Amino acid sequence: RHEHPRAEIMKMLKEATNTGLHVLAGAQAIGLNYSVLRSAEPKKLQLGFKSPYGFGMAEMVVTFDYFVRVWKTLEYRDLRSTEQVRAKIHEVLRFARSRMMITTRFERWLMRPELQTLTRADFLPGLAPE
Secondary structure (H helix, E strand, O other), rough: OHHHHHHHHHHHHHHHHHHHHHHHHHHOOOOOOOOOOOOOOOOOOOOOOOOHHHHHHHHHHHHHHHHHHHHHHHHHHOOOOOOHHHHHHHHHHHHHHHHHHHOOOOOOHHHOOOHOOOOHHHOOOOOOOE
């Protein structure tokens, strides 16, 4: 199912983020208190998806952003080298892309004109139309 790859990606993002936060906690244990980088121009927007999938994808983007900010903090505070940070971000991106390509394989069939007008109600008996 389409939500399995997203769950795998979220798990990896959280593990990688926690690894970075653990390094920051280690620095804090010896008296160095660092805060995670923040955006110079944070954006606010209203999300209005019709599907829970859209909100799940938005959550994944926010989680990825936080992961990158944690690891960039490690780089800028000289707790990890530029190469280590680049390799970690590349590892996570590669993993995420490989999982997302699973659903892309079906795009050719899902984008056919005869399927585009269908809704969930067409496939699930007893589901009320939206």
